[in-house]
Amino acid sequence: MQVKRIGILTGGGDAPGLNAVIRAATKAAILEHGWEVVGIYDSFDGLIHPEKTTPLTLDNVRGLLPRGGTVLGTTNRANPFHYPVEKNGKIEFVDMSERVLENLQNLKIDVLIVIGGDGTLSIARDFIRKGAKIVGIPKTIDNDISATDICFGFNTAVTTATEAIDKLHTTAESHHRVMVLEVMGRYAGWIALEAGIAGGSDVILIPEIPFDYEVVCDKIRQRSSQGIKFSIVVVAEGAHPRGGQMVFQDEKGDGEKRLGGIGEQVAREISQRLDLETRVTVLGHLQRGGSPSTFDRILGTRFGVAAVQLIHHDELGRMVCLRGRTVQSVEIEKAVGEIKRVDPEGEMVLTAEMLGISLGRWH
Ligand code: F6P
Helix, strand or coil: CCCCEEEEEECCCCCCCHHHHHHHHHHHHHHHHCCEEEEECCCCHHHHCCCCEEEECCCCCCCCCCCCCCCCCCCCCCCHHHEEEEECCEEEEECCHHHHHHHHHHCCCCEEEEEECHHHHHHHHHHHHCCCCEEEEEECCCCCECCCCCCECHHHHHHHHHHHHHHHHHHHHHHCCEEEEEECCCCCCHHHHHHHHHCCCCEEECCCCCECHHHHHHHHHHHHHCCCCCEEEEEECCCCECCCCCCEEEECCCCCEEECCHHHHHHHHHHHHHCCCEEEEECHHHHHCCCCCHHHHHHHHHHHHHHHHHHHCCCCCEEEEEECCEEEEEEHHHHCCCECCCCCCCHHHHHHHHCCCECCCCC
16 A cells, blocks of 8 residues: 555553654654654544644654653543543543544545554554554553563563662661552553562562462561561552452543552551551552663664554554564454453462562462
């Protein structure tokens, strides 16, 4: 197919490395193929309101590599198939998908690059089913997209969480306290597990292994009996006790729930059961912010270029992915809907357990 102009949008939560992708895709499209590139603001919102677009040029992608966030803006509340509009003071959800398809035509966008997590890529899949020409790039700090071994953004998030654990160690030791760190990751424990191992934490609680409070407390008791008066507990936001529920903060407008609060509960239980001073840190959106690591800049750059090459080779409807050390691609249709979770018996968990780290596992 003859391509003259492509569009790029970023959707869902931001992740360090998004700007590296935007820069790489724009440069490769212009330098290698002579295409025009249109940046679409705020995910699919920019295709509902087409004034929210901008030309992407070699000039305006200059200097983007070290920048966190996304210069195109993003949102995780703009599903065009279920789009919130205010009517008579009330929010109603309407289907705006036809308008998006019309605006893609009006903007003369031959192929759209969609950079997003499972939610955004599922929207992309629904547009592909309606005939839209799309290629995908996976993005999430949670690293829970099953079709790719790693997403850019994850490495930076884990580094931020590891640095936090390092800092908590010094104050925990000085005050003889138990420090609980709640990290993100949604329904997967990758950030908690990797940062917990890298930071040398004593307990790591992940959604994939419902934990037992007594097992957690036993680990801390054992340390106390060895004369070690502090402990570091890393809790994934989706972790939950055996027979208990995940802890949610509130509901988003579109019904998606926000996790958060399990760290507070874990700290309360530990201090009640062990009579130890306990403090909680919720790392929150710090994990999504800041300059991308070298790894994420490189992976983002490779993904951006690979997406342009998918378009060039007319391999539409596909998403780039990393398998081992190689960038490959997979049908978007097959890439969404199933999240990648930590294997409770996998090598990474066993590595942690063989170091004496407790995952709160009930035996
Ligand atoms: O998916 C990325 C993520 O940061 C999750 O780890 C977290 O649960 C969620 O997004 C937070 O979403 P929001 O930005 O809407 O608070």
